[in-house]
Amino acid sequence: MILLALADPGRVARGQAIGPGFELERAGRYADAASVYFTTVRGDPTNIPALLGLERTLFVLNRMPELLPLVQTARARQPDSPALRSLELRVYAALNQPDSLEAIARRWAASAPRSDAPYREWGLALADRRMWAEARHAFLTGRRALGGDGTLAIELAELEQRAGNWEAAAAEWARAVTRSPDVGPNAASQLADAPAPLHDRVARVLTAPSVSARARRIGAEVLLTWGRPTEAWAAMQPTLTLPDSEAAPALRRFADLAGVLTSPEGHRVRGLALARWADMVPWSLGARARAESVRELLDGGDKVAARRVLEAHSDSNGIAQAALIQLLIADSQLDIAEERLSAAPATLTADDRAALRLALARARVARGELDRAAAALDDDSSVAAIAQRGWIALYRGNLKSAMDAFRAAGPYALDRAAATDRTAMMAMLQRIQEESSPEVGAALLTLARGDSVAAIAALRRAAARLPEQGGRLEVLLLAGQVAAQTGGDQEPTAIALFDEIVRAGGEGAAPPAAELEWARLLVRDGRSAEAIPHLEHLILTYPNSAFVPEARRVLERARGAIPKS
Amino acid sequence: MKRRDFVRSVGRTVGLSVGASLFGFRPTVRPSVSPSLLVPMDDAQTDHLKAYGLTYRAIQAGLKAEWLLNYRGGSFLIPDLDALRRDAALNGIRTEPVDSAMTTVRGEIEANNMDAVPLEKAPKVAVYAPPNAAPWDDAVTMVLQYAGIAFTKIWDGEVMNGGLKDFDWLHLHHEDFTGQYSKFFLIYSGMSWLAEMVQRNSDMARRLGFQTVPDLKKAVARSIRGYVENGGFLFAMCTATETIDLALAAHDVDIAATFADGTPLDADADAKLDWSKAFAFTGGHIEPNPLVASFSDIDGHQVNGGARRQPLGAFKLFNFSAKIDPVPTMLMQDHRQVIPDFYGLTTSFTRNRLKPGVTILAEEEGAPWVKYIHGDLGKGTWTFFGGHDPEDPQHQIGDPPTDLSLHPHSPGYRLILNNVLFPAAKKRELKT
Numbered sequence: 001m002i003l004l005a006l007a008d009p010g011r012v013a014r015g016q017a018i019g020p021g022f023e024l025e026r027a028g029r030y031a032d033a034a035s036v037y038f039t040t041v042r043g044d045p046t047n048i049p050a051l052l053g054l055e056r057t058l059f060v061l062n063r064m065p066e067l068l069p070l071v072q073t074a075r076a077r078q079p080d081s082p083a084l085r086s087l088e089l090r091v092y093a094a095l096n097q098p099d100s101l102e103a104i105a106r107r108w109a110a111s112a113p114r115s116d117a118p119y120r121e122w123g124l125a126l127a128d129r130r131m132w133a134e135a136r137h138a139f140l141t142g143r144r145a146l147g148g149d150g151t152l153a154i155e156l157a158e159l160e161q162r163a164g165n166w167e168a169a170a171a172e173w174a175r176a177v178t179r180s181p182d183v184g185p186n187a188a189s190q191l192a193d194a195p196a197p198l199h200d201r202v203a204r205v206l207t208a209p210s211v212s213a214r215a216r217r218i219g220a221e222v223l224l225t226w227g228r229p230t231e232a233w234a235a236m237q238p239t240l241t242l243p244d245s246e247a248a249p250a251l252r253r254f255a256d257l258a259g260v261l262t263s264p265e266g267h268r269v270r271g272l273a274l275a276r277w278a279d280m281v282p283w284s285l286g287a288r289a290r291a292e293s294v295r296e297l298l299d300g301g302d303k304v305a306a307r308r309v310l311e312a313h314s315d316s317n318g319i320a321q322a323a324l325i326q327l328l329i330a331d332s333q334l335d336i337a338e339e340r341l342s343a344a345p346a347t348l349t350a351d352d353r354a355a356l357r358l359a360l361a362r363a364r365v366a367r368g369e370l371d372r373a374a375a376a377l378d379d380d381s382s383v384a385a386i387a388q389r390g391w392i393a394l395y396r397g398n399l400k401s402a403m404d405a406f407r408a409a410g411p412y413a414l415d416r417a418a419a420t421d422r423t424a425m426m427a428m429l430q431r432i433q434e435e436s437s438p439e440v441g442a443a444l445l446t447l448a449r450g451d452s453v454a455a456i457a458a459l460r461r462a463a464a465r466l467p468e469q470g471g472r473l474e475v476l477l478l479a480g481q482v483a484a485q486t487g488g489d490q491e492p493t494a495i496a497l498f499d500e501i502v503r504a505g506g507e508g509a510a511p512p513a514a515e516l517e518w519a520r521l522l523v524r525d526g527r528s529a530e531a532i533p534h535l536e537h538l539i540l541t542y543p544n545s546a547f548v549p550e551a552r553r554v555l556e557r558a559r560g561a562i563p564k565s
Numbered sequence: 566m567k568r569r570d571f572v573r574s575v576g577r578t579v580g581l582s583v584g585a586s587l588f589g590f591r592p593t594v595r596p597s598v599s600p601s602l603l604v605p606m607d608d609a610q611t612d613h614l615k616a617y618g619l620t621y622r623a624i625q626a627g628l629k630a631e632w633l634l635n636y637r638g639g640s641f642l643i644p645d646l647d648a649l650r651r652d653a654a655l656n657g658i659r660t661e662p663v664d665s666a667m668t669t670v671r672g673e674i675e676a677n678n679m680d681a682v683p684l685e686k687a688p689k690v691a692v693y694a695p696p697n698a699a700p701w702d703d704a705v706t707m708v709l710q711y712a713g714i715a716f717t718k719i720w721d722g723e724v725m726n727g728g729l730k731d732f733d734w735l736h737l738h739h740e741d742f743t744g745q746y747s748k749f750f751l752i753y754s755g756m757s758w759l760a761e762m763v764q765r766n767s768d769m770a771r772r773l774g775f776q777t778v779p780d781l782k783k784a785v786a787r788s789i790r791g792y793v794e795n796g797g798f799l800f801a802m803c804t805a806t807e808t809i810d811l812a813l814a815a816h817d818v819d820i821a822a823t824f825a826d827g828t829p830l831d832a833d834a835d836a837k838l839d840w841s842k843a844f845a846f847t848g849g850h851i852e853p854n855p856l857v858a859s860f861s862d863i864d865g866h867q868v869n870g871g872a873r874r875q876p877l878g879a880f881k882l883f884n885f886s887a888k889i890d891p892v893p894t895m896l897m898q899d900h901r902q903v904i905p906d907f908y909g910l911t912t913s914f915t916r917n918r919l920k921p922g923v924t925i926l927a928e929e930e931g932a933p934w935v936k937y938i939h940g941d942l943g944k945g946t947w948t949f950f951g952g953h954d955p956e957d958p959q960h961q962i963g964d965p966p967t968d969l970s971l972h973p974h975s976p977g978y979r980l981i982l983n984n985v986l987f988p989a990a991k992k993r994e995l996k997t
Contacts, residue, residue: 026872026873028850028862028873059853059854060852060853060854062832062853128856130824195756195757197757536655539654539655539657540651540654540655543654548657549657552655552656552657552970553970555655556711556970560710
């Protein structure tokens with residue numbers, strides 16, 4: 001009741017009058033809807049909803065000329081109504097009368113000399129008719145009349161984009177963003193859609209020496225979106241030499257956008273941006289950002305930059321300490337890292353401490369220092385440490401202890417890839433009857449240390465000491481997989497190993513797995529026709545193998561029956 | 566065996582079939598003497614889509630097969646041969662050897678709303694698609710490829726030069742036969758794929774002596790109609806369904822926007838359309854706005870129609886009598902009766918725009934539209950299925966292709982494959 005009493009009775013009546021028109025329009029009965037709107041306008045000539053309804057329905061019915069006199073009457077009664085002025089322009093555009101349209105627009109502009117609305121509506125009416133040149137003329141006329149480089153820049157940018165002139169669109173977005181920073185996100189999002197062949201040209205426009213810092217920052221964002229982080233940072237950096245109030249939020253946005261990229265370059269650039277951002281924000285925020293920056297720089301392989309960040313801020317903060325020790329480990333300065341870790345201040349969190357111990361142990365393993373790796377883990381009883389102890393036991397050749405540790409660690413220690421690695425190793429170990437095999441351990445340590453070629457030879461030697469159905473095929477399979485991944489000269493070795501396993505056959509999982517790997521290798525080398533018989537043999541010989549579904553999938557791809565996704 | 570003969574005889578013998586047993590006529594079930602493999606098509610099947618390919622390859626190799634309509638989801642019976650077992654094993658298709666049990670199966674078929682239809686000749690399949698269209702652009706080519714059914718791509722040049730006569734079954738890619746590039750011309754202006762589409766179509770029109778692309782497409786639509794009249798099987802999805810009828814009805818009327826042919830559409834187009842030339846629809850109203858990627862009010866869902874867009878529901882397959890109406894029964898064999906709907910530029914067909922005599926195969930109950938329709942024209946038949954991709958309900962331009970190995974039991978894709986095998990069915994021999 002209160003709401004009704006407060007409402008404008010005239011507006012309520014207007015809404016009720018055209019309600020049936022909306023319903024008819026929704027049902028696709030345009031002629032009937034138009035009749036309702038006509039009736040309404042006859043009683044209320046300035047009823048804008050009804051006039052807009054007529055604009056929609058008469059266009060569909062190809063009867064736009066009928067609307068013109070009604071709009072002219074309404075506009076004469078309410079000459080200050082922008083809605084009626086705009087409608088009048090659109091009707092002239094629909095009637096394809098550009099001369100009259102221009103005259104009407106200029107008349108409106110004369111009555112509102114400081115408004116850009118007449119030019120905007122004039123241009124938009126023409127743009128909707130795909131009359132690009134005429135629309136551009138309208139907007140530029142407005143820009144000249146009103147002055148200001150960025151006047152109607154958004155409209156011009158969108159026009160150029162619709163017309164496929166992406167460079168011109170970029171130039172207009174640059175003007176628009178220089179005039180008003182609020183349009184920045186929209187500008188970047190729009191320009192990100194530019195066709196790939198035009199990326200370089202659009203980037204050149206946005207990063208030219210003459211453009212404003214705001215435009216350059218848009219250029220940097222667009223380059224990031226296109227997956228070109230290094231160029232993006234090169235575009236962004238010059239805008240930071242004399243930081244303005246928008247620099248910090250722009251950098252943060254840039255760093256967030258870079259976070260989407262998974263390439264080393266993406267990490268590196270995000271690290272650089274975070275480091276700069278850290279210098280611009282309060283201390284507490286900055287310290288965290290700096291630590292994150294170091295991690296990103298290390299992920300991006302830029303140890304020099306990471307060190308520079310840490311050295312510039314060598315405070316006793318725990319986050320920075322953790323990052324510094326991480327950097328030392330990455331830099332293979334393990335003794336110093338160990339020292340710092342044992343002397344680390346109480347500000348280092350337990351999680352950070354555990355993660356650093358694990359990283360140190362891994363780094364020791366990579367050097368073949370198994371005792372020191374075990375010592376690095378200290379008395380850590382976490383599942384991650386148990387899993388790592390399992391690997392150390394394995395490399396010492398103590399297969400049973402390794403199995404026990406992997407079982408105790410369970411499937412959730414560390415990430416999924418690590419869990420998968422442990423499961424695959426357990427599958428191999430359970431085929432080996434012996435509790436101890438220093439040869440297998442040494443071969444796996446060689447592999448863990450990254451010497452693939454030596455590891456392949458060592459694995460073959462270790463396999464030779466095992467019974468054929470007691471782990472030999474599984475160890476050979478691992479050697480074959482390593483050889484296949486290494487590629488190049490090792491591919492013939494891989495194929496020879498797979499062949500040996502397939503010929504041996506038997507009950508274990510190795511023969512079908514080897515045949516699948518063999519086929520994958522052939523597909524990868526573009527020899528799909530040779531892969532097909534292997535896949536068919538696998539499916540028909542081992543119908544109950546867990547590898548059959550994947551073999552069918554590879555077979556489909558080899559035949560070209562399913563798309564690459 | 567001519568497919569048109571089969572269709573005609575089945576169509577004419579509806580009444581006879583009802584009373585067949587009165588004359589002692591056993592219309593379909595003939596005991597097989599050789600060992601057979603049953604390809605179950607109920608939930609026991611491990612790859613429904615590839616099962617069609619197995620059956621197709623069997624008949625392509627000159628073997629006899631049977632389609633056991635409504636028996637375990639529309640199962641197939643194929644000879645028990647090593648080669649077919651191998652094919653099934655490689656493709657992950659479940660088969661079950663049947664010998665003595667077959668007598669029980671045939672008894673069950675005889676006693677229920679089921680039938681056994683012999684499949685004899687693998688139809689030659691053509692897909693109407695532009696030369697650059699990847700197989701993954703279109704649900705039919707995707708499923709043919711996945712199932713391992715061979716097909717030939719043809720386009721305007723082949724159609725206008727009489728190439729259709731070499732094929733038994735024609736599928737229409739989601740072509741816009743109004744010649745308006747799916748009305749994407751304005752919406753996707755500046756996109757390279759659109760520019761290429763425009764260029765290719767314009768070149769083809771010029772090469773074949775047509776002034777405009779809409780003129781060319783109308784001529785192609787007429788050729789396709791002629792193909793069906795002469796006994797061809799036509800299957801269309803998505804935009805092709807609606808626009809081929811619009812193109813046929815508009816043979817003397819300009820229904821194309823200015824961007825397509827340089828002239829505005831005829832202001833009185835609706836009144837001038839001649840629906841007698843169309844396959845399925847009548848009385849439709851053209852969508853005149855070139856900025857709205859919708860063609861007419863034939864489509865019930867109006868996916869690009871702004872406020873007119875309707876939400877997706879689910880459609881239900883009709884249950885026909887297998888012994889009386891084998892043709893629609895074949896087209897509807899499925900292990901699911903209710904299937905989630907999926908959008909296309911043309912998603913569905915408004916009921917009040919269907920011509921009398923059109924057979925509705927699937928509909929959304931209570932909705933003013935239907936999904937899947939079938940009819941005869943001359944000596945041939947046509948089937949229209951709304952929507953773009955049964956496993957990608959909201960398909961958008963630029964979406965990654967559907968990987969059918971992730972949807973081996975797709976009930977929507979089964980409907981497409983029913984259409985491919987349908988022309989392989991043998992005419993029933995009638996004793997009169």
